Amino acid sequence: MEEPKLDRRYDWVGPPDKVSKIRPIRLRRVDNETETEQNYRTTREQLNEWNSAFWTIHNQLFEQKRAEFVAKKKQELGRLGQVSAADMSVFYKQFLNERASSLRGYNNEWYRRNFALIWPAVRVNWIRFCRLLRR
Amino acid sequence: MADDWNKMDPKNLLEAYLQLSKHRLTLLITSTAVGGFMMAPAAFDASTFAACAIGTTLLSASANACNHLLEAPYDAQMKRTQSRVLVIHRFSPLHALTFAGATAASGLSILWIGCNPITGILGILNLGIYAGVYTPLKRYHIGCTWAGAVVGAIPPLMGYTAVTGVIDPAVLVLGTILYSWQFPHFNGLSWNLRGDYSRAGYRVMCVTDEDLCRRTTIRHALALIGLCSIAAPISHLTTWGFAVDSLPLNAVMLYLSYKFYRNPDAKTSRTLFRFSLLYLPLIMVLMVISNQGRNPNEFKNLHTLAPDNSVTNKLLPGSLSSVPSPVDIKVRPRITFD
Numbered sequence: 495m496e497e498p499k500l501d502r503r504y505d506w507v508g509p510p511d512k513v514s515k516i517r518p519i520r521l522r523r524v525d526n527e528t529e530t531e532q533n534y535r536t537t538r539e540q541l542n543e544w545n546s547a548f549w550t551i552h553n554q555l556f557e558q559k560r561a562e563f564v565a566k567k568k569q570e571l572g573r574l575g576q577v578s579a580a581d582m583s584v585f586y587k588q589f590l591n592e593r594a595s596s597l598r599g600y601n602n603e604w605y606r607r608n609f610a611l612i613w614p615a616v617r618v619n620w621i622r623f624c625r626l627l628r629r
Numbered sequence: 630m631a632d633d634w635n636k637m638d639p640k641n642l643l644e645a646y647l648q649l650s651k652h653r654l655t656l657l658i659t660s661t662a663v664g665g666f667m668m669a670p671a672a673f674d675a676s677t678f679a680a681c682a683i684g685t686t687l688l689s690a691s692a693n694a695c696n697h698l699l700e701a702p703y704d705a706q707m708k709r710t711q712s713r714v715l716v717i718h719r720f721s722p723l724h725a726l727t728f729a730g731a732t733a734a735s736g737l738s739i740l741w742i743g744c745n746p747i748t749g750i751l752g753i754l755n756l757g758i759y760a761g762v763y764t765p766l767k768r769y770h771i772g773c774t775w776a777g778a779v780v781g782a783i784p785p786l787m788g789y790t791a792v793t794g795v796i797d798p799a800v801l802v803l804g805t806i807l808y809s810w811q812f813p814h815f816n817g818l819s820w821n822l823r824g825d826y827s828r829a830g831y832r833v834m835c836v837t838d839e840d841l842c843r844r845t846t847i848r849h850a851l852a853l854i855g856l857c858s859i860a861a862p863i864s865h866l867t868t869w870g871f872a873v874d875s876l877p878l879n880a881v882m883l884y885l886s887y888k889f890y891r892n893p894d895a896k897t898s899r900t901l902f903r904f905s906l907l908y909l910p911l912i913m914v915l916m917v918i919s920n921q922g923r924n925p926n927e928f929k930n931l932h933t934l935a936p937d938n939s940v941t942n943k944l945l946p947g948s949l950s951s952v953p954s955p956v957d958i959k960v961r962p963r964i965t966f967d
Binding site: 504505515519586590594598601611612615 | 633634635636637698699702705706711716717718721722723726765768769823824826827828830832836837839894895
């Protein structure tokens, strides 16, 4: 994937990833950015990438499993059979339960990592505010 | 917006805030609180009313902002929610969190001071349950729907206690009506979204336990009849007139719930959901009309007891402002004088 040339003075958000549906982000940076700011920026961008990676795997798995289920059902139903919503609901329940522990782990980590970024975000905003005052 | 990189820019900040606060849902919640306010057995007091409405709106906005924050990646997965402000990064999570904090603080203050502490506590409790219990629970356990039903039941309690300062059997019936309503409402809505919910990891009844989904729908539709036609008049929430005139609405609700129970599909669920949206304002209007506390007949009875009709003060026990002499208070009791 090409890295578009983006003006570093602004925060950017990209189009949603085709598989993970998560949008990539690039946060703004100044030339003399402090370590706090740099840590915050990289941590937040990494969190977003980790987020996108999880959903890529998860969604791919969903599509794959769904295709397998539909193929199997079609085999059972014969050539003219239609897979109904009721049939699909069996798959939906199955998939959700299979992925339950993985989703739980993801959610716990999502909450934890976002919560951990609150205080750094406050500090970065304070630094930016002070910089603005100095101008 | 679809294929390019864009600057994170709120553009129209007001519009972004309206979305963050889920303004239509907030309006519905505030209207149920207003309904609770109107059901309280007392004279209408404009400043308490305004405080109740504004405070509830602010707390609801805060709760919804917290929901956006917690669910951004899940919202990104579903078509219905993929354009929400935090999914498309119109501003930073900290910005949204600040919005949530500011609205919560101001909402709580307005309710605490403009109404009374009980209303304030109920409000912040509701915020806590919505953001801290219901939203996370959706990821882990089927009980999330029950938590959500409690969240829907509390606003009318807030409106009622804003006036009376106490939680009595009548207001509990009112809350329970809204609690039961939530089941046909949510089950109808979620049935058609099973695929999306499954992939996005929502542990809701329509995916994990369809039989329970169908059973709770019909169970609570039946409960609504009992609540409206028996519990409401007995607890003096409404007159017996309401027991009768609520029957047509409840009959339709029961019928549509039964159709969904027998044959759950896209059509029956959608019809049930749409009707539930119509049902709520209609049942509240009927209740307010049949409010025992505001029944003009009883008001006439009271007037014979208190000949001095020049009421300058409409304050009641329970509000933080000073309590005037009982002779000056225009209060209509719940029991009839016959």
